[in-house]
Amino acid sequence: MRLIFEKSQPGRRGGELPRPDVPPAEVPADLRRSRPPRLPELAEPEILRHFTELSTRNFGIDTGFYPLGSCTMKYNPRVNERLVMLPGFRDLHPYQDEDGSQGALELMWRLQEALIEISGLHACSLQPAAGSQGELTGLMLMRAYFADRGEADQRDTIVTADTAHGTNPASVTMAGYKLAKVETDARGNVDVAHLREMVNERTAGLMLTNPSTLGLFDEHIEEIATIFHEVGALLYYDGANLNAVCGISRPGDMGFDIVHINLHKTFSQPHGGGGPGGGPIVVRETLEPYLPGPAVTKVGDAYRLDHDRPKSIGKVRGYTGPFGVFVRSYAYIRSYGPGLREMSETAVLNANYLLARLKDAYDLPFDRLCMHEFVLSARSLKREHGISALDVAKRLMDYGFHPPTIYFPLVVPEALMIEPTETEAKETLDAFVDAMIAIAREAEDDPEVIKGAPHGRPVRRLDEVKAAKRAVVKYGFEDHVGLAGDPAEPRQLEAQKGA
Amino acid sequence: MSYLSLTERDREEMLAAVGVASVDELFRDIPASVRFGRELDLPPALGEQELTRHLEELAARNVDTAQELSFLGAGIYDHYVPAIVDAVLQRGELLTAYTPYQPEMSQGVLQAIFEYQTAVCELTGMDVSNASGYDGTTVAADACFVAKHATGRAKVVVTEATNPQVRQVVKTYAPGFGLEIVEVPHRGGVTNPADVRRAAADAACVIFQQPNFFGCLEPAPDLAAAANAGGAIAVAHVDLVSLGVLEAPGAYGCGMAIGEGQSAGNYQSFAGPHYGFLAARDEFIRRMPGRIVGETIDTAGERGYVLTLQTREQHIRREKATSNITTNQTLLALAGLVYLSWLGPQGIRELGETCMALGEYAKERLSDAGLELVFPERTTFKEFAVRVGRNAQEAVRSARARGVHPGYALGRDYEGLDDALLIAVTERRSPEDVDRLVDALAAP
Numbered sequence: 001m002r003l004i005f006e007k008s009q010p011g012r013r014g015g016e017l018p019r020p021d022v023p024p025a026e027v028p029a030d031l032r033r034s035r036p037p038r039l040p041e042l043a044e045p046e047i048l049r050h051f052t053e054l055s056t057r058n059f060g061i062d063t064g065f066y067p068l069g070s071c072t073m074k075y076n077p078r079v080n081e082r083l084v085m086l087p088g089f090r091d092l093h094p095y096q097d098e099d100g101s102q103g104a105l106e107l108m109w110r111l112q113e114a115l116i117e118i119s120g121l122h123a124c125s126l127q128p129a130a131g132s133q134g135e136l137t138g139l140m141l142m143r144a145y146f147a148d149r150g151e152a153d154q155r156d157t158i159v160t161a162d163t164a165h166g167t168n169p170a171s172v173t174m175a176g177y178k179l180a181k182v183e184t185d186a187r188g189n190v191d192v193a194h195l196r197e198m199v200n201e202r203t204a205g206l207m208l209t210n211p212s213t214l215g216l217f218d219e220h221i222e223e224i225a226t227i228f229h230e231v232g233a234l235l236y237y238d239g240a241n242l243n244a245v246c247g248i249s250r251p252g253d254m255g256f257d258i259v260h261i262n263l264h265k266t267f268s269q270p271h272g273g274g275g276p277g278g279g280p281i282v283v284r285e286t287l288e289p290y291l292p293g294p295a296v297t298k299v300g301d302a303y304r305l306d307h308d309r310p311k312s313i314g315k316v317r318g319y320t321g322p323f324g325v326f327v328r329s330y331a332y333i334r335s336y337g338p339g340l341r342e343m344s345e346t347a348v349l350n351a352n353y354l355l356a357r358l359k360d361a362y363d364l365p366f367d368r369l370c371m372h373e374f375v376l377s378a379r380s381l382k383r384e385h386g387i388s389a390l391d392v393a394k395r396l397m398d399y400g401f402h403p404p405t406i407y408f409p410l411v412v413p414e415a416l417m418i419e420p421t422e423t424e425a426k427e428t429l430d431a432f433v434d435a436m437i438a439i440a441r442e443a444e445d446d447p448e449v450i451k452g453a454p455h456g457r458p459v460r461r462l463d464e465v466k467a468a469k470r471a472v473v474k475y476g477f478e479d480h481v482g483l484a485g486d487p488a489e490p491r492q493l494e495a496q497k498g499a
Numbered sequence: 500m501s502y503l504s505l506t507e508r509d510r511e512e513m514l515a516a517v518g519v520a521s522v523d524e525l526f527r528d529i530p531a532s533v534r535f536g537r538e539l540d541l542p543p544a545l546g547e548q549e550l551t552r553h554l555e556e557l558a559a560r561n562v563d564t565a566q567e568l569s570f571l572g573a574g575i576y577d578h579y580v581p582a583i584v585d586a587v588l589q590r591g592e593l594l595t596a597y598t599p600y601q602p603e604m605s606q607g608v609l610q611a612i613f614e615y616q617t618a619v620c621e622l623t624g625m626d627v628s629n630a631s632g633y634d635g636t637t638v639a640a641d642a643c644f645v646a647k648h649a650t651g652r653a654k655v656v657v658t659e660a661t662n663p664q665v666r667q668v669v670k671t672y673a674p675g676f677g678l679e680i681v682e683v684p685h686r687g688g689v690t691n692p693a694d695v696r697r698a699a700a701d702a703a704c705v706i707f708q709q710p711n712f713f714g715c716l717e718p719a720p721d722l723a724a725a726a727n728a729g730g731a732i733a734v735a736h737v738d739l740v741s742l743g744v745l746e747a748p749g750a751y752g753c754g755m756a757i758g759e760g761q762s763a764g765n766y767q768s769f770a771g772p773h774y775g776f777l778a779a780r781d782e783f784i785r786r787m788p789g790r791i792v793g794e795t796i797d798t799a800g801e802r803g804y805v806l807t808l809q810t811r812e813q814h815i816r817r818e819k820a821t822s823n824i825t826t827n828q829t830l831l832a833l834a835g836l837v838y839l840s841w842l843g844p845q846g847i848r849e850l851g852e853t854c855m856a857l858g859e860y861a862k863e864r865l866s867d868a869g870l871e872l873v874f875p876e877r878t879t880f881k882e883f884a885v886r887v888g889r890n891a892q893e894a895v896r897s898a899r900a901r902g903v904h905p906g907y908a909l910g911r912d913y914e915g916l917d918d919a920l921l922i923a924v925t926e927r928r929s930p931e932d933v934d935r936l937v938d939a940l941a942a943p
Contacts, residue, residue, distance in 0.1 A: 001606075004614050004840055014841035015581050017850055017926045025855040027744050028878055031716055034750060036844045037621045037742060047840050048583055051611070055590035058607030062591025068600070075502045076595050079547050084768075085585075088558030093571040094770035095907050096562060097895065103560030104769050117540050129633035129771075130826040132813070140675065170813035170823035174644070176675040179818045217528045247539045248526055254533045264826060271597035272830025273608035274630060274790060276772035292671070314671035318636040318664040318759070319575065319770030331554060335500040337544035345522045346503050352525055353513040369517075369525055393601065403601050408814070425504035426513065452798075457603040460797035464602075467795035467807040471784060473627050474617040483796050 001057065001458075004040045004050050005475050012041040038477060057458045058273070059402055065428050067354075069373045069405035069417025070165065070213055072243045072265035077335070080268070080328040089327055094319040098304055104323060105303035109296040111330045115282050118340070119239075119259045120252025123288035125295055126280045126321045131240055132167040133316060134260025134279030135207065137292060138236045139175035140313045141258060141283065142204050144290040145234065148311065155204035155233070161190055163214055163409040165240060168207045177204060184411055188216040188366035190224055199227050205234040210254065211241045211371035213409040213417070215351065217249075225255025234258065234287075242266045243421070244348055244372035247341030257284045267329035278325035292316045346422035347372040350429060354420055357433045361440040365412050373419035375412050382414050385443040387450050389414040392439055394461060397454035399435035500546045564767065567899065568932055572882050572923025573712070573907040574635065574662045575770060576762040578740060578850075579927055580838065584764055587837045588830060598790070598825070602805040609804035612792040612829065615836040622742040622839075622847075623735075623756035624749020625778035630790035631832040632775035632824065635759025636668035639706055639736060641777055641788045641822060642755050643669060644676055646704035646732045648786055648821075653678055656698045656726075660685040660711035661736060663912040669706070678703070688713050688874030688884070692721040699729025704755070708736040709745065713909075713921065714858070714882030715874055720751035727752055739763040739776070739835070741880050743847030744855065755779045764838025765831050774828035774835060785811060788822030790829075850926055854881035857924040861933045868941040873909075873919050882923040884909060884916070887940055891920045894940060903939040 027033075042050070060066070066073035084090065092104055112124040128134040139158065146155045158177045160168045163184055172179045180198050185191040190208070199206075206228050211217045218224065228235050237256035243266045251259045263269050263278030271277075283291065289311040297306045305320065336343055348371050355374045359367070363377040381387040393403030393416070405417040420429060442450055454461065466483055505513070510522070519525060526534070545553060564577045571577070588594060592607060599605030599612075612630045619628040632638040643655045655673070657666050659682045666682070673680050681702070683694045690707060699705050705726035709719045723733035734755045735748035740762045748756040761773035779787060785808065793807030813820040842850065858881050862872055865885050873884035887894040891908035898905040910917035920940075924933065 001610065003610070003617075005617060013843045013845055014583075015846060017579060017846065017853065018929070019849060019853060020857060020930050022856045022860040022930055024852060025859040026878075027855070028716070030720060031718075031746055031878075033742065033744055033746050033848075035747075036848065037618075037747070039618060039621065039842065039844045039847060040840045041843045041845075042840065044583060044841065047837070048586065050840075051587040051593075051837060052590065054607035054611055055587075055592040056607070057610070058592040058596055059604040060592045060595030062595045066595075066597070068597060071597050073595075073597060077502060079551065081589065081594075083551065083554045083558075086555060086558035087563050087565050088561040089563075090766045090768055091563035091565050091577070092561045092769040093564060093569060093577070093767050093904075094575055095571050095573055096769075096904070097899070100562035100567070100899070100904075101769065103557035106560070107554075107557050114541055120535075129637065129828075130824070132823040132825050133633065133637070136675070136823060140671065143674065165825075166813035166815070166817045166820065167823045167825055169818035170816075170820040173818045173820070174672075174675055174823055176677060217526075219528055219530065221533060222530060245529075248535055249529050249533050250535050253535065262826075270594045270830070271826075272828075273593055273596045273605070273611070273833065274598040274829030275827040276830060277826035278772075315636070315664065315667040316671055317668065317771075318634045322771035322773075323769035324772050327554070331550055334542065334545050334550055334553065335502075335547075337541050338539045339501055339544050340539055340541070342501065342503065345525070346505060348525050349505070349510065349513055349517075349522055352517045352519075356517045369519070369528060371528075394603065397601070397603055402604055405600070423502045423504065426509040454603050458606050459603055459801055459803040460799045462602045462797050462803045462805050463795050464805050464807070464809075467793040467805045468809070471627075471791075471807055472794040473784070473791055473807070474613070474620045482802060483794055484800055484802060 001053060003475055007046065007050065008041045010041060012043055014042060014044045014047055064400055065424060065432055066402040067404050067418045067420050068402060069419040070240055072419060072421055074268055074421035075423035076268050076270040080331045083331055084324045084327045102303055105296050107330055108326055109298055109303050111326050112296060114333050115261055115280055118246055119282040120250030121259060121282040122285040123291060124280055124282045125291040126326060127292045127317050128279035128281060129317045129322055130277035131260055131262040131279045132171060134281050135167055135171040135238065136174055137281055137316050138258040138260060139171055139177060141287050141290045142234050144313050145287055146204060155202060157203050159198060159203060159206045161208060162411055163212050165213060168238060188214045189218045189220055192220050192223060195227060199231055201231055203231060203233040205236055207236045207238055209238040209241050211244050214366060214375050215370040215373040216366060216368060217371055221254045240265065241372060244344055246344040248344055258287060263325050263329040268332045269325050269328050276322055276325055278322050278329065343422050350420040350422060350424055354418060354429055354433060358436055361437045373417060376416045377412050378414040378416060381443045385447050387443040387447055389416050391450045392416060395439050395450045395453040396435060398456050401432055401435060500544060567902055567904050568935055569904040570906045570922045570924060570936055571904055573921050574664060574759060575767050576923060576925055577767060577927050578762050578925050580764060580766055581841050583841055584834050584837045588834055599806060602803065606803060609792050611833050611836060613804050615832050616792060618836055618839050619776050619778050622739055623778045624747030625756050626781040627784045628776060628778040629787050630792060631828040632777050632789060633828060634771060634773050634775045636665045638757040638775035638777040639665045639669050640672035642704060642734045642757050643678055645783055645786045647676060647678060649783060650703045652701060652703040654681060654702045656681050656683055656702045656705040658683050658690045658707040660690055660713060661706060661708040662712045665736060688715040688877045689717050690722055692718060692725040695722050696725035696728055699726045699731040702729060702731040704732040704734050706734045706736060710741060710880040713874060713884050714879040715877040716880060723752040740847065741851055744851030760835045764834040772828060772831055774831035786821055787811065789824045789827055853926045857928060858883055860930055861924050864933060864937045868937050870940060881925060882921060884919050884921050886918045887920055889918060891918055894920060898939040901939045903936055905936055905940055
């Protein structure tokens with residue numbers, strides 16, 4: 001398919017904006033644009049067709065089952081898309097006076113209150129723009145908290161699990177901390193003995209996902225919390241997997257001090273091909289003074305933006321935060337109410353059902369009941385038939401499914417990480433099981449059909465190594481040299497992928 | 500209302516397949532002591548119709564820019580968003596997909612990001628753009644991280660005439676990065692290159708905004724040259740819709756161009772979600788944060804697109820990654836691409852000309868009415884500062900009583916400007932709207 005730039009014709013144009021009858025103004029010659037930008041020149045009908053064609057080459061939840069582990073790809077209610085476009089939300093400027101934005105501030109305040117209740121903690125900041133920014137913000141809070149106690153220099157290490165999302169160690173580095181990695185034990189829990197060896201008065205805190213990226217609830221979570229609290233360290237909850245436990249177990253009750261919540265996962269923000277997201281953080285009372293501002297407070301019947309926080313770490317994002325994300329997630333929470341528990345129960349039932357039906361066809365590294373997701377391994381398929389997790393993923397496309405997350409978590413070789421979410425019908429789950437079992441059979445009978453997959457997508461298997469070798473990251477117009485002419489590279493295994 | 504599909508019968512069959520008697524038993528690994536013993540204290544569930552009414556009531560308590568004639572800007576602008584943007588963003592295949600880890604399922608999003616990267620590079624004069632950052636503030640922090648590692652220096656210079664929101668976020672990130680932040684003051688609304696030159700001597704980068712927070716055009720080529728002379732990377736924080744008339748940062752020596760994309764294709768939406776853009780020269784490509792899409796071929800030799808240079812990223816490199824970003828703002832960046840395609844080269848030039856001309860008209864009319872421009876000798880783009888002869892917040896209140904929001908009170912961020920308003924005039928305002936503004940501000 002041609003790029004929009006390749007469809008451009010000089011002199012053609014899409015929209016036109018008003019040109020009021022006022023005298024022109026001059027840009028000084030040394031600041032004036034010297035060469036017009038080569039933006040596409042198309043009429044509006046052709047622009048719409050271009051993007052419509054692009055959409056037909058893409059797969060979303062609206063298209064079909066999308067069990068991408070750790071990403072919580074649940075249905076995105078259409079009513080939320082309508083609500084976010086209400087002019088009172090859509091056309092509201094962030095510097096509108098407080099008396100002109102009471103509805104928006106009330107919505108944010110109500111969302112803060114709901115997240116506080118769901119997480120079992122005390123105070124909330126909606127500021128962080130995504131989960132990984134929530135993580136970084138949480139670590140900044142730890143730094144501010146310890147600085148206030150005169151322990152900033154002493155506490156220089158954060159512990160993460162070897163099953164952690166890559167964002168956890170990356171956030172640790174960005175926050176200026178050292179990293180210590182705790183191993184996973186034979187049941188898939190944090191190895192408590194190993195943990196005891198590494199936690200001491202130099203430890204600032206723990207970052208943990210619970211349930212873990214293996215989809216397992218850590219059975220020793222209270223003991224873990226005690227280990228950290230006994231040395232004066234803090235516990236950070238990576239809320240990526242909160243969809244498993246809403247109304248069932250709260251991070252605050254588990255002993256966590258700081259939580260981020262992925263609004264785009266648990267509370268159904270459309271993922272938009274990569275974003276936007278929302279990563280509010282909720283904290284214990286002792287950490288509230290350090291939260292990024294502004295927070296929404298309620299004074300009598302009025303809602304205000306509180307900027308007066310002398311101990312705040314500062315702003316982590318511009319203005320009042322990703323408000324449209326708040327609208328959608330608030331609407332989602334209001335449509336369930338206390339029934340959020342049923343949401344999580346159903347997510348966990350769906351996952352266990354898939355697990356029960358698939359565990360004979362694939363390797364299961366930890367044979368326990370799972371929470372909202374689980375991890376299988378294609379290790380035997382690889383050893384016996386040369387079929388890797390990547391091959392299984394590509395073949396699933398031919399059966400009409402988006403593949404699960406593969407090669408993550410890192411502790412499981414040939415990992416297939418499957419998260420169905422609560423919004424799928426049993427027939428969909430059954431069809432996915434049938435496809436996975438059929439692929440396992442094909443591995444024995446006809447492995448070549450799997451290795452050649454996908455067969456029914458707009459493109460065949462794509463060469464990621466070639467793309468990285470000579471990075472062509474924009475269209476070069478008349479000088480464009482694509483990769484089609486380059487000599488073939490020997491095929492290499494694709495890098496690990498996680499959500 | 501819920502979005503669940505399982506029937507009672509489904510549940511029973513599924514529990515039987517799992518081999519448990521009840522849903523409760525599925526949670527047996529959770530210690531009893533951390534089980535939540537009551538119902539969540541949340542308001543009762545609402546059906547779609549009641550939910551709609553509830554949110555309509557909340558929305559009605561906001562005063563949006565359709566109800567009140569608004570001249571607010573200060574980083575978030577009321578530009579027209581064409582209907583085609585909404586139409587494309589509501590395509591479910593694009594709206595409800597996630598990060599294109601599996602390229603064969605995601606050619607639509609991948610090609611769109613590749614086109615977005617091309618458009619951003621074309622406007623900014625850079626070689627590489629990422630697929631988006633969170634907003635115009637966090638991309639500035641990202642640029643500092645890139646510059647620190649590229650130069651080995653631990654100081655960052657930011658001009659005081661850069662959006663205060665950007666400066667605040669950079670300061671929040673700095674301790675973790677091990678960076679010291681130094682601000683260079685403005686002199687009469689713009690930055691003096693000699694000041695930048697002195698500060699840049701041991702700096703990783705110099706961040707300046709063009710047009711700056713006051714709407715004034717900086718001597719940008721001179722600022723970039725001053726940064727480069729000190730061995731610092733020049734980083735221009737720019738407004739995409741200005742780049743039809745203003746020079747591309749790549750053409751005057753900048754190493755990176757960053758900014759808030761909202762003005763190009765996103766609604767104001769009480770500050771988000773929007774997209775930040777970050778583009779750079781080739782030499783920084785392996786230090787860039789975030790997703791980047793590259794061209795490749797499939798096994799049949801056909802062109803296709805993939806996420807590339809992923810060894811920079813957290814899911815591969817973990818603690819050695821160039822950033823922790825994963826979820827970004829792709830959907831909003833897509834809106835930007837659709838918008839820029841709709842404008843085309845002629846449209847974006849005309850838009851810039853219109854904003855400037857309306858701004859000049861507004862300045863002239865306000866001056867005629869006896870108000871004093873804060874920086875009368877400067878050329879401005881779509882936004883300018885004016886003294887209103889009294890406390891600016893009071894002026895806002897009295898103008899709002901006449902149905903006009905006259906702008907942003909600069910005293911919030913700058914000393915000595917308690918009587919100054921920052922006024923933004925986009926193509927959505929007509930000369931008659933400007934006349935109403937003048938009347939509202941000139942009134943006692």
